[in-house]
Amino acid sequence: MDTANYESEIKDVIERNVDAYRGYEKAAEKVKDPNLESVFHQQASQRKQFAYELASTAHVYDDEPTVKQIQDGSFEGNLHRTWMDIKAAFSSDNDEKIVEECIRGEKSALDEYEDITSHGLPHELENKIHEQERTIRECISDLERIENRLH
Template sequence: METKNRTLVNRLEEILEKNRDAQKGYAKAAENAKDHNLKAYFQNKSGERGTFNQILHKELVASYDEIDNDGSFTGTLHRAWMDVKAFFSGDNDESMLEEAIRGDKAAVEEYEEVLNESQLPSNVALVIREQLVKIRTDLNKVKSMEDLIS
C-alpha cells in the first residue's frame, strides 16, 4: 500500500479504535452512573458506538482489505482516567457526563479531519459523515442533560 494511502488507513483505524474505546467507556460510565436517565443515556451511547464500529469496520475492510482490530492505548488510558475520576468524585454523574462530552468533541474533530482527505473512498466518507452528524446531534442534546444533572 502506498504511503499516502497507508497514512489515511492509519487515521481511519484510529477512529475505529477510538469508537471501540468510546463504546467501552460509555458502558463503564453506565455502570457507575447513579441517575437512571444518565445510566440509560450511557447505555444507549455504548450501543450506538458498537453499531458505528460494525458499519465502519465493514466499509474499511471493503475498501482496504486489512484493518487493525486492537483497541488504542490512549483509549485505555481514557477509560482508566474515567475510573479514577469516578472513584475520587464518588461516581459523580456530572463529572462522567462532562468527560463523555469532552470525548465526543474530540471525536468530532477527528471525523472532520478525515473528511478533508482527498483520497477517502466515497463509501467510507458517507459512513464518516453520517456518524459525525449523529455525534454532533447528540452533543447538542446532551447540553439539556447536563443542566438536569448539575
C-alpha cells in the first residue's frame, strides 16, 4: 500500500476513534447507572488516546495532531450520536439501548480495523493497529456482559 493510501485510511480510523470518544461521552451523559457512566468515561478516554497514538505513529499530520484535528470526528459519527439521542429519548430502558448502540459502534470500528490491516502497513503502525484491535474486542466482550446483566 502506498503512503498516500494508508494515510487516508488511517485518518478514517482516527476519525472512527474520535467518533467513539464522542459517542462514549454522549452515552455517559445519557445512562442512569453511575457504574456504567464510569465505564463509558473510561472507554471515551481510551478511544481518544487511540486517535492520538495512531496519528503519532502514522505521521499522517505534518506535526503532532492538533486537538481540533483529533476532535472533529466524522459526519457519520455525528449522525450515530444523534440516533443515540433519539433512541434514548424514546426508550423505556435507556441504559440497555445505549449499551446496544455502543456494541454496534464498536463492531463497526472493528470492521474498519480489520480492513486496514489487510492492506499491509508499516510494521510499527500495524502493531499499533493490532494492539488497539485487541482492546476493542475486549471492550465488545465487556459491553456484551453488561448488556446481558441489563436484560
